[in-house]
Amino acid sequence: MLSPKQIEKAMKKMGIKSEDLDVKEVIFRMKDKEIVVENPHVSKIDFGGNTTFQVVGDVKERTVFSEEDIKLIMDQTGCDRTDAENALKETGDIAAAILKIKGE
Numbered sequence: 001m002l003s004p005k006q007i008e009k010a011m012k013k014m015g016i017k018s019e020d021l022d023v024k025e026v027i028f029r030m031k032d033k034e035i036v037v038e039n040p041h042v043s044k045i046d047f048g049g050n051t052t053f054q055v056v057g058d059v060k061e062r063t064v065f066s067e068e069d070i071k072l073i074m075d076q077t078g079c080d081r082t083d084a085e086n087a088l089k090e091t092g093d094i095a096a097a098i099l100k101i102k103g104e
Contacts, residue, residue: 017046026055029064036060069094077101 002010011018021044026037040057065088073084076098087097 015047019044026057032064034062034064036062063088063092065094073097073101 008018021042023040023042026040026042028035028037037055037057037059040055042056043054045052045054065085069088070081070084072094073079073087074081077084079087079101083101084097087100088094091097091100
C-alpha cells in the first residue's frame, strides 16, 4: 500500500497536480432540486489541461420551487410570500401547499 506522500510523488511524475480547497459548502443546482454537500472536503485536480473537482461530505437534497409556483399559491390563497414558501417546503407539492394554507 502506498503512503499519501508516495501517491503525491507518483501523481507529480504523471503531471497530475492536486490541491485541497478550503470550501464551506458545495451546491449542485438542477432544474427542480439542489444537492447540498455540507462539511465538504474538496480537491482540485489538474491533469492534461483539464481540471476536475473531487467532493466528499454530508449530502442533502432539497426541492427547488419556481417563482411561478410561489405566485400561484399566493394568488390562490391570498397569503404572503413567506407563508407560500413555508407551505411548499413543508408539503413539497403546490396543490398540497394550497390546501394546507386554506385549511389553516
